[in-house]
């Protein structure tokens with residue numbers, strides 16, 4: 001410790017940004033370790049560690065003026081204290097102020113010393129979120145300090161930034177270190193990495209000023225604007241962050257372009273008989289996209305292509321054609337799907353199409369274990385031509401002999417990392433396999449420009465002929481009996497019906513139970529018709545047997561959980577009822593609805609909802625009634641829910657920005673793209689520095 005404090009100021013080098021945080025005064029090894037856990041290793045990491053939100057402790061609010069949901073600072077005197085143990089220990093402290101109202105402070109975690117200090121008559125200054133409690137307004141675990149005697153409470157002069165932090169590192173301490181780092185900010189011109197002419201052209205203000213502003217908003221700052229992320233300083237930073245993301249993806253793309261991939265030209269010897277044997281002709285869109293894919297595969301540069309097409313547009317056959325091009329060229333193909341049911345459907349389709357051509361299809365999912373797994377792995381290692389499976393394909397121990405093409409269905413459920421992991425299975429020196437990504441969720445333009453900047457995109461923008469659009473209606477659950485009568489009538493006409501149970505937050509077990517209850521209800525109500533049940537807790541064989549029975553028409557009704565969301569294909573099913581539809585996102589509803597409307601008969605979708613409907617839910621259901629166009633639905637979904645949800649990346653954390661928000665900041669994207677092109681072409685050094693600055697050590701992208 002002594003050596004550290006004695007360290008001369010020159011420990012901070014000429015480029016303060018890349019100096020280790022340990023060189024800052026007062027930052028010892030323990031603090032440096034906490035900072036490292038947040039990815040904060042160099043001084044510039046601290047500059048760009050931006051506040052999540054702000055607390056306004058510049059004024060005191062009278063208890064009478066508190067509003068539920070808001071965060072506020074209150075000064076009051078303890079009137080009563082109660083310690084309860086009913087469900088778990090808790091400490092309740094009632095405070096009152098000059099407005100003659102009472103506020104309850106509630107603590108679930110507290111120590112004895114703390115409890116002993118909070119005696120009636122103690123003056124407190126506290127800050128927290130105001131909630132509705134059983135006994136009126138309350139704050140749970142507010143920050144507080146005791147005020148001594150009758151000294152007036154000292155309020156802050158500035159808004160306090162709240163930083164993302166980690167256990168053992170308090171916000172105040174972190175803010176202190178960031179303050180020290182900010183003292184080392186170089187002059188504006190030196191900090192700027194976007195060339196001045198581009199800043200001027202796009203009206204970008206000083207980065208230095210923007211950083212200082214967001215870290216320390218002045219007393220007259222507009223809190224509302226700051227909270228919404230719409231202050232020009234925040235927009236300046238959001239611009240730079242979006243730019244960096246864009247540049248990083250483009251670079252990854254360029255790095256991939258420099259790699260080699262096997263040329264998969266093929267002879268057509270397998271594709272021709274496949275096409276000849278299909279009971280339909282490819283649509284013009286399928287033909288065009290297939291040609292685009294074939295052209296890519298025939299090159300010695302790795303393909304990275306996204307094929308987007310609405311549900312039912314016929315992506316599977318396009319994937320099968322690509323697979324055969326690889327097999328014709330003597331290479332292996334891996335097809336990965338996000339759920340077992342979908343993977344099984346692909347297995348089924350591929351075996352149906354490829355086995356008659358003498359092409360074997362291997363199966364690798366989590367449930368394939370023991371001897372079967374060993375044998376499958378051995379065949380894959382020896383060069384089995386086609387392997388279909390789930391994420392089990394990426395696990396250790398899976399090795400390919402000559403992997404030439406990786407096909408990933410429903411990409412948005414996998415993160416970029418997972419996609420890369422599978423691709424790396426085929427890495428052989430500088431050789432990497434081609435990648436084809438299929439998605440039914442059309443990527444709105446704004447996202448295509450950012451999140452997917454590393455992919456080429458082909459669209460199957462046409463449905464096979466003879467499809468009739470699905471008529472959709474929303475019906476209150478109060479009219480459930482009528483809906484069941486309607487199902488009865490439909491079954492009488494020989495139609496097949498899906499009944500989808502949707503419990504979202506709960507466990508797979510609870511979902512299965514809900515489906516069992518609905519199954520019992522419908523079985524009783526639909527005497528004379530067979531009702532089947534499928535859910536995620538069933539074994540693959542059982543699921544397949546139920547699907548086969550439904551496909552063959554032996555079952556009139558299929559009660560299902562959302563396991564049927566993707567890929568399930570039964571053309572004769574023409575009525576779908578979705579329970580609790582108000583709780584699902586638009587993209588998911590559209591996916592589900594896509595299971596009907598696959599044949600020539602008119603199809604219907606009934607969205608059952610639990611009244612009363614909120615405004616947002618009402619809007620969502622209205623969109624579903626208004627359109628069958630997946631593209632419009634995706635745009636609307638983005639608008640109503642934000643991109644994390646649309647992309648399904650909440651779990652993978654793939655698109656986590658510090659300050660940018662793709663929905664709020666979409667208007668910046670055209671300029672981001674223009675500046676990006678310029679920088680990639682003419683300012684490679686600054687491009688690298690920007691990536692280093694914003695993504696830094698976490699830039700796994702950069703090494704892809």
Ligand code: ADP
Pocket residue numbers: 280281282283286309310311312313314315316317440464465567569571598
């Ligand atoms: P998705 O794009 O949703 O994956 P699928 O590939 O599952 O769609 O195709 C949906 C259905 O349409 C399947 O039954 C498939 O055999 C059929 N199909 C695909 N292409 C055509 C076509 N050109 N004409 C008629 N039916 C087609």
Ligand code: MG
Pocket residue numbers: 315316566567
């Ligand atoms: Mg599909």
